[in-house]
Each structure stands twice: as C-alpha cells, then as structure tokens.
Amino acid sequence: MTDDVVRNEGVLIAGAGPTGLTLAIELARRGAGVRIVDAAPAPHRESRGKGLQPRTLEVLEDVGVTGRALAAGTTRLPFRKYFDGAHVNDTDPFAEARPTPDAPYERGVLIGQWQVERLLRERLAEFGIAVEAGTEVTGFEQDEDGVTAVIADGERVRAGYLVGCDGGRSRVRKAMGVRFDGTTDETQSMVVGDVEAEGISRDVWHQWFASDGSGVMLCPMPGTNSFQFQAGPELDAGGDPLPPSLESFQRIFDRYAQVPGITLTDPTWLSLWRVNVRMVDRMRVGRVLLAGDAAHIHPIAGGLGMNTGIQDAYNLGWKLALATAGQAGPGLLDTYEEERLPVAAWTLGISTDLYARVREAVKEPGTGVEAAAPPPMGTGYRWSSLAATATPAATGDPAVLRPGDRAPDAPCLDASGNPVRLFEVYADPRFTLLDFGAEVAGAVGKLGAEHDDLLQAFTVDGGGSDLRDHEGHARRAYGIRTSAPALVLVRPDNHIALLTRDPVEVADYLTRITTFTPKE
Template sequence: MTDVLIAGSGPTGLTLACDLALRGAAVRVIDRRTGPHHESRGKGLRPSSLEVFERLGVAGSLTAVGDERVVLRKYFDGAHVKDTPVVDGGLLIGQWQIEGALRERLAGLGVQVEYGCRLTGITQDAAGVRAELADGTVIAARYLAGCDGGRSTTRTLLGIPLEGSTQEEPAMVVGDVRAEGLSRDFWHQWFTSDGAGIMLCPMPGTDSFQLQASPEQDGRGEPLEPSPEGFQRLFERRARIPGIRLTDATWVSTWRVNVRVAARMREGRVFLAGDAAHVHPIAGGLGMNTGIDDAAALGRTLAAALTGPGGDEVLDAYQAERLPVAAEVVADTARRYERVLAAVRTPGRGTEAGLE
C-alpha cells in the first residue's frame, strides 16, 4: 500500500508529490493523459510559489528560464499608447516548463508519473483508499489527493458539488503561436473602443507567444470556435499591424469565466486541491499559485497524519486552512476581472488593473 496516491500531474499534483517524497512518504502519481503537454496555460508564479519551489529545490531552474521583469505595451484602436513595467516579485514562465522542472525533481526522488491511468472508482474505509482504474487495476493507498483539474474525476466520484456560476459563452480564445517580426521585449496588449482585444505575451525560453483574445464572432454575433486562421483574422482586425503572420499554433483553446468553489475539500481519506477545489477568473494570475499553496498545505497535513496518530483533528486542518482561502480568492479574482474589463476601455490601461 502506498502512502499517498495523487490523481493529476499538473503543478498542484507535482508540487504535492515532491513535497511528500522529500518528507520520505511513498507516493504514486497517476494522470489520465497519455503524456506531458507543451502548452503555456498558467504563466505566472507569485513569490509565495517561488518560496515553495525553493524549498523543493526547483526554483533555481525556473528562474534561470523565466522573466522577472515584464513590460506591458498597450495599444488602443491600433495606436501605441503606453508602456507599463510590471515588477512585482513574480516570474513569467510557461506552465509546461514548471511541470517539466517538477517532474525532473520528482524523478530524482524515485517517482515517475504514470500516464494513461483513468480513475473510475473510489472506495475507502478506516484503513485506507482503493482507487479503481479504467483498465481494472486497483491501487491501495492510505490517502488519495485529487489534483485533477476543474473537471476533476475525483470530485465527481466523491459527489462533491462545485458551487457557483459559469458563463456559458467563452470569454476568450487562447493559444500558443509564433509571430515572426513582433518584438519579444513586450507583452503586447491591443484593445479597441468597443472593449474587444487581443494580447500576445512572449513566453521565456521559447520562440512562441501566448495569445489571448476576445472570441471571433459570426454574422449573428455568436462566438466562433477558435482556430489558427481565426487567430490571424483577430490579429489583423485588432492589432492592425501588416506583414505579421501568426504561425505554428501548438495550442488552440477557449476560456470561460467560472466562479466556483467545492462544497468541501475533504471526504474521509480523500482530499481536493487546486482547480479540483476552486476555479475562478484569471485576473491577477492567482489560479495556479493558489493550487501550489494548496499543495504545500496538504503536504503538511498528510505528513502529520502519516507520522503521527492521525485522526480527524489532524486531517481537518487542511480544509480549515484552505477552504476559506479558496472562497476569498474566487471572490477576489471575480472583482479583479471586472476591474480589467472596465480598465481596458481606457487608452493606456491593460491587465495591470488585475494586480491592483
């Protein structure tokens, strides 16, 4: 029987796995995906996350690649208006790079992510948890941590509601593209009088930009599915810079506004962390970082349970600490997102409104 089984190998699950392995716990990490992704996704580490990674021994490799100083170049109706440096102690770096550093650290501790493992059932008793996989395998563990994202299978199997609201229409299309000829010294943010926009952020250690844009619409005003061709049309319409082609789209997706928190973060010997427990607007870049903080707190809780007498008092400490934080972060990011939507209608204002 393993000490802790972790479902999900994103930043939250990998942080938890490294934390526990460093404490001497026996850990397994499973993921339903067939292998690692190569998508920028969450791209900003806050100082609190860097402190966690310093303790885990991965901060150095991340700061060697990431960028601590970011300049927002703002345009309005096609004209360059203002440059705004953002120096807040954080680090700009792609999520796939963060996950890669954590996987490498975890491998050095003797643990490999087990891909292609889809969780289909959870049973538990006073002795431990039995996790059933789609191929019929059963993994026995003393505890299970669901770090498997906003569509968490762990949360679904436990029957824990994710309470709040979701906007059905996508708020943005997102992706990773190349844009030869566009300066990589700035996070370019083009906004228009009607509140639409497109942003291209140069991802450190790559030749790509992360694209975020208001969705393209059809003749009836309905949002179109994102596509590389759609990215180009949006760029030409909003950036109004001739001669630049967006190419090599390696990630094409949509983003919807979710403001939701799990009703609880513990069910017996099973815990939720990261997006499995809370999803919220991206303003302020708090999503991935809140999950990393969850992992640090859950690592402390599980280490105490594994090395001491355990019991509900010890296990309840995690939810008591993190559920109020999750609720506040969700409410806070919703307010930040509204500030950004209002700010970008003013020439010279951009996503920095979400940091204020």
C-alpha cells in the first residue's frame, strides 16, 4: 500500500443512477461508510426509464422516497390510440385495480428517470452524502482485505467493497472479467427523446400507429413541459438508422400523427436505441459486485431496467452493510447473486417478450401498448439458501406464504391504538419478528434483547401486545388460520425468512446469518 492511497474502509459505488443511489441510501441508513462516484460531470435531465412499478414503490417506501415519487409523478394516464390517423379508443388498463391491505400500490407511477434520481440524491443528502460527479472508476485491484480502485484522475481509493452500478458499458464489469452474454439486434431500433409540443393534450399518452406497423408515441412527462417521443427511426439509402435529430422527429411525427400545425421544439434528449439483451454470468468476484444495467440490460418495453436495478440494490444493501460491519458470515454476500441472477434471467425473458408484443400490438387497431403491461416483479426468492425450510405446523395454511416470499403489508394498531402499517414497522433496517399470540412472548422479548443489533420483535394480539391485528388482515395475509402461536421472521428487505412456532429456530436462523455459509 502506497502513500497515495486514500483510505475508505466502507463501500465504493461506481455509478449514481437509480441503482447506485438506492444502494448508497440502503448502506447509509444502516451506518455503513459509503462513497459514491459518477463519471458524468452533472446530473442528466432525460426521461429514459419512465415508470416505477408497484413492487418498486414498496421498495422505495422502505428507502424513504415513495411519497415524493407519487407527488412528482402520476398514477393515472389513459392511453389514447390512433390508427392511420383516426382516433380508435382511450383505455386505462388499471381502471379496475384497487389497493388491498396486503398490497397498497395497485398501479405504478409515471415519472422521468432524472426525477427519480433527483429524489434519491435528495434522500441520500439527508445522510450527509453527496455524489462525486465527474469521477470515474477506471480499474481496481483486490485482495483478501479490500479493494484498491483507480479513479480517472489517478487517485487510488481503498475500500472494503466496490460495487459497479455504472451501466451497460460498465468499466467495473470489464475489469472483473465476467462474461456479458446475449445479443444486440441491429435490425430492431428506436429513436427516443424529450421534446415539447404545444397544442397536444397532456392528459393522455398519445399512440399513433399505421397499418405498416410503424408509428409514433408522445407521452407527457409529469412536472415538465416535455413529452417523451418514441418511434422507429428514419433509414438511409442502405437501410441503416439515421442519427436522431429534431428535424427527423418532426418528419416522423407529421407522417404518422397527421395533426397539422404541431411543431416539436426544445429537445433535451435525442437517442437511438437498439434491442440489447445481455446479462453477466456472475454478479460477484471477491469483494467486487455488479448491480443494475452493469449486470443486465433489457429491451425498453415495460420499464424493467430501472425497476430491476433498484431491486438489485435493495437486495444487496442490507447484506453488504452486515458484511462491512463484520456481522455477517462470509457466505451471506453469495446469496445476492444466488437470488438476483435468476431474477435477471427471468426479467430479460419477460422484457424481450414484451417488446415483441408491443411490435405486434401496433399492427392491430383494437390493441395497444397497454396490452404489454408487465407481470408483477419481486415476488420472492423461494429457491434461496436464505429461505429456511417452512415448518408445516407454523401456520394453519402454510401454502399461503413460504420462506423467500415477499412479506405482505397489513393495517394494524400500535400499543397506543394508533394506526400503523406493517410496512412502516418493517422500515427499521433490522430483521423483524412478529409473534402472533402471547404464549412465547417472553422468549420473543428475550430474542429481541439478545439480538438488538440484528432484530426488532413485536407481539401481535397478545397481552400487552405491541401490535393489534384489529381487522384480521395480518393473520389472513400471513396464512395464520389457527389460534396457536406463530412466529414470522421478516428479512430487512421485506421477504419472509422463517415461519415457525419455536423461538429456538429464530435464534438459530439469526446465528446462521452471522456465520453464514452458502449452499454447496
């Protein structure tokens, strides 16, 4: 180690998009040391991925951002479809959707990616941490004790761990030497950008399609005067896409929208996008990890890229914080790849299929882009070595919920009789233990005291209970059908760790976290 190395025994994050920012917040709120750098000299103002899905809103509620995102975006924007210039219909694919006690977000929110990043930066600043702009990690070396990263200006940074959140062209990934398997389809491309268009209604998402399968879409971006423009590109004489420009956007709009007198102006983002489907074969090499687009890149349909990256960070954050603090066994970080790599593969399959469905949908007058709405994400990790084997007698109906599943929400009352949701309870960065019934309350209280740095414990509906399931929603959501006691251990990322009736099993699980070794 030389004198030019700046010591930083926490986590160095390369890349300050939604993934890197979410990870930084998750680490900061758990007291881990964080430094986050980004190659760009300043934050962008591009809409890019423009939607947060319901599961991501649950994640960001825990992070402390969902309320701000809902205020900045919109959850209700009808789709207005035109075919060969004629208005076909207005639809809202989520018109009948309603929130439920166990799932409070029935639909996603339309919001520009730059706005999501701004909200995450503001939240990160509340922990006293700012993004170091114009600072790129260009390489690294690692040993058993940490990582020495090289910054573009020659600075050498020592960190306990390095996480590459630096996008599809990730320099961290390239330096790791992992494979990035997949394809780039040069024959399928799209131009995307942010423009203004005075005289076009901002109350709907306009989708103009033609019988030849081409078209153009204008989506009003909340909180701005801009629309996100999407269309197939103009081609040169050789059939190759022409570079995007305001002039080409105008020609495409005039051709398909057939709305005279509308001029596109003030472009703030013009981009040519090609169908790119790739993922790594590994998300961790020693003390260096990957998340978001650095690990997997998706077709644009469904907005799955930003959402998957945020959920990567949510899965990794608590594990990395425990590892940094020396509270986790050496195998805990292996569960990040074990859990998220299959999700990335599944999501790539889903997003590729969605893109194909979008292309087919535009050819039929009676269908639209809403037909390509994605299925729910973040349903769980039942295959994970962190998913303890379910005890059959733990609940009256163990098929309702299993270890590894997403932990449902439910309205309850606290000890003072005030309304409180389980999601609010789970916002604590530790594991949460719910004790349904008072029979083992003493043992549960002892567990909470003995593992205070790792666990918070609540008795539900027992004598002197911490929480009251006054309407029975929590018992229904967690499949508890009998009056016998039941213990539910919830992970810091709000997935079920354990279902049991025996406090000893909870103690054993927490001990395993601190000494964790992965499956063979």
